[in-house]
Amino acid sequence: MELNERPSCYSVYVLVVLVLVFLFNQLDRYILVTTNASMAQELKYGDRVCIPSNATAIQAILDTQGENITPDAYCANTPALCDPQEGHAILCGWKYLGTGIEYQMLAGPVFILFFTFAGVPLGITAEITRMNRTLFLSVILMLWSLMTVLTGLAQAYWHIAICRILLGLFEAGCTPFAVSILSEYFTKDYRGVALGIYNLGIYAGYGFSFLANIIDRTSGWRTVYYIAGSPGIAIALLLYLTVKEPQRNKLFDYVDGTGERKTATWKFLTAMKFFVNPVLMCLCIGGAIRQGGGYTWAYNIKNYFDHYFPSVKTEDFMTWIPTVFGAGGAVVGGMISDRLASKSGITSRLKVLVLSQVVAAPFAVLTLYVDPPFAFIMQIPAFFIGDMWIGVCLAVVIDLTPPQLRTSAVAIYMFIITAIGGNLLLLLPSLSTAMNDMRGALVVLYPTLFGASAVAFLVTIFVFWNIQRKKMKVVQERTPLILNIEEDTTVSNESLHNLVDTSEEKYLSLEAYGY
CATH class of the missing domain: 1.10.287 (Helix Hairpins)
Known part of the structure; x- marks a missing residue:
């Protein structure tokens, strides 16, 4: 049995606390986007260009030699000047851009692989050991907050990599445990809205990460990590002291009337068996493709605008656009799918997935081909409509799995879409080099993947109808x-x-x- 037919005030409070937890889950991983350039310059990693460090002296040399080029071109054409021999004047220096495979590794595999592989066993552990989920969530929140603070102490690239690995390990349990708790506090009729509201944490956390630009410029990138990681300790205590572990439905213990308790192996294999279901398989393919497009853009939006529009301050727009419109889209998508699902079942949720991506893709294309501020204006519908998919997909996964396996099902789903989609951004450096154009590479890995996910979700509908x-x-x-x-x-x-x-x-x- 579900806890309440209608959400109680306490259920809403639980949802608010979990949104706050999820906000810092996202903030702590995404501040890499806005601090990376400063980190790369200090710790010296990623792509680099040779630029003047003494433009006046270089211009004097050029005037003497009668060469009609700028100091910037002089250094760029003579990168050896950025590594002067002892005793020679320092005319040029390396500027580390924070782009390239080193950055994509930090954003992708270094974090994603450990995040995804830890998520499944953590989710299953929550079910087979009957542990207190609120306690466990509080502990891992403290640990990933600590990793964020420690990142601010990094003295080398590999220090950041280690912190990202541990951050991924500890953050992996957040959504499986939180969704498992929410699925018991909210009935099926309200679950899509609840999950949409929970996913406000994604957009608020991502949006707030752009405020790090301001702190970075005034106090340095290390301060950003200290400020971002510290509140997690207090929130962990709030979660543990005020959120009750919901009473589990009997279905979590028994699956039939015999009173026989099922083994851990049975639960794991049963959860995996649900994903052999062709509907869930197609849903995961669509989710992985869409995740890939979202991840690639999320981690490279600042690199894009810094490259093509260096005078633009991304925080002037991206602090509020994802927070307001991405979050609004997640909630509205959940509300629409809930209302339609109460009349037409799961098919209606799948239709919302298809239509949202088809409509959002053109706005994602325009973002890359118009200048600011219009590029950012195009992000409003791209976020509002395009990000309806997250809560809706989770609602479909929950609808298709029994209560005693929901935590495992969500963990397996997150594992699949993140392991695949979260690493597609590794294609960006080589694709940019092959096309000699970052914009063209982003078109392939951003709006094109939106459209491809819509096709996969459409296939899911036809498979569902057939079954x-x-x-x-x-x-x-x-x-x-x-x-x-x-x-x-x-x-x-x-x-x-x-x-x-x-x-x-x-x-x-x-x-x-x-x-």
């Missing part, structure tokens, strides 16, 4: 026989159950498809 048709045929064939047996009072309930096969797995599978 639904087959299941309906089975139900129609069984119904007359079941009705005849129910009229025979000599038939035991046990015989009836054996006939229609009402094991938990079968029942929930049919229920998930609307039967």
Whole structure:
């Protein structure tokens, strides 16, 4: 049984606290976007260009030699000047841009691989050990906050890499545990909205990360990490002291009427088996593609505007656009899918996924081909419409899995889409080099992936319809026989159950498809 038919005030409070937790989960990972250039310059990693360090002296030399080039071109054409021999004047110096494979590794595999591989066992552990989820969430929040603070102490590139690895490990349990808690505080009719509100944390955390530009310019990048990591300790205490561990449904212990407790192996294999379901497989493919587009743009938006429009301050726009419109889209998407799902079932949620990506993709293209501020204005519909998918996808995963396996299901889903989508940004450096154009590479890895995800979600609808048709045929064939047996009072309930096969797995599978 779910806890409440309608959300209580306390359920709403729990949701608010978990949004706050998720906000810092996102903030702590995304401040890399805005601090990376300063970090790269101090710790010397990534792409670099040779620039004048004494433009006046270089200009004097050029005037003497009668060369008609600028000091910038002189240094760029003579990179050896950035590594002067002892005793020679220092005319040029290296400027580290914070781009290239080193940065993409920090944004992608260094964080993502450990984040994804840790998420599944953490999610399953929550179910098979019956641990206190609020306590566990509080502990990992403290730990990832500590890793954020420690990043501010880094003295080398590999120090940052180690902190990112541990950050990924500790942040991995956030969404599986939080969604598991929310799925018990909110019924199916309100779950899409609740998950949409929970995902406000993504946009608020990402948007607030751009405020780090201001702190970076005034106090340095190390201060950014100290300020971002410190509040997590207080929030962890708030979570542990005020959020009750919800009473688990009996289905978390037993899956049938025999009273037999299922083993950890059974739960893991059953959760995995649900993802052999072709509907969930297609959903994961679509989610992974869309995740790839979102991740690539999120981690490279500052690099893009710094490259093509260096005078633009991204924080003037990106602090509030994702926070307001990305968050609004997530909530509205959840509300629309909930309202439609109450009438038309899961199919309506899938239609929201398709339409949102089809409509958002053109605005993502325009972002890359118009100048600021219009480029940022195009981001408003791109975020509002394009990011409806996150909460809706999670709602579909939850709808298609039984309550006792939801934490594992969410963890497996996050593992699949993040392991694939979160590493697609590694293609950007080589694609930019091959096309000799960062903008063209981003078109391939940003709006094009929006459109590709819409195709995958459309395929999911057709696969779902096909399975639904087959299941309906089975139900129609069984119904007359079941009705005849129910009229025979000599038939035991046990015989009836054996006939229609009402094991938990079968029942929930049919229920998930609307039967």
